[in-house]
Amino acid sequence: MSDAGALHVREATEADWPALWAIMEPVLRAGETYCWDADLTEAQARDEWLAPDDSTMRVYVAAAVPSGAVVGTAQLHANRGGGGSHVANASFLVAADAAGRGVGRFLADQILARAREQGYRAMQFNAVVETNIRAVRLWESLGFRILATVPGAFRHPVEGFVGLHLMFREL
Secondary structure (H helix, E strand, O other), X not given: OOOOOXXXXXXXXXXXXXXXXXXXXXXXXXXXXXXOOOOOOHHHHHHHHHOOOOOOOEEEEEEEOOOOXXXXXXXEEEOOOHHHOOEEEEEEEEOHHHOOOOHHHHHHHHHHHHHHHOOOOEEEEEEEXXXXXXXXXXXXXXXXXXXXXXXXXXXXXXXXXXXXXXXXXXX
């Protein structure tokens, strides 16, 4: 599982938002891995992550056992509606102090299983920043492949214009 200790995944609740924001805010402000405006307010970030208008959205947390401390979160939803609704999309965040301890892999395994259970036939990531090497390696190790890279599609605050990978795997 994880050298961070025992973990379990459950659906997020309203009470989890402060912990989710504590994980999300540093990632948002750094602007290195997601196509989010780094100046989003907490309320805007909450709408981005919880997406209350998306009926397919499910948000999960990875919690440490037995403390219940939230160490990661993922959102799972249909990549598109209508004829594309059988393909899932997901996003993942891991608490900075839990990075490199297997939380992301554990959470990804759990979310892939939930996607299968919910009837999705595949999962697609639309914008994996190519300089996010840890994420790219994780997704490739879990069977995702890079279908294309859009050159210069992401303005990285340190690296400049870098590519965005479109990644895919069947479930």
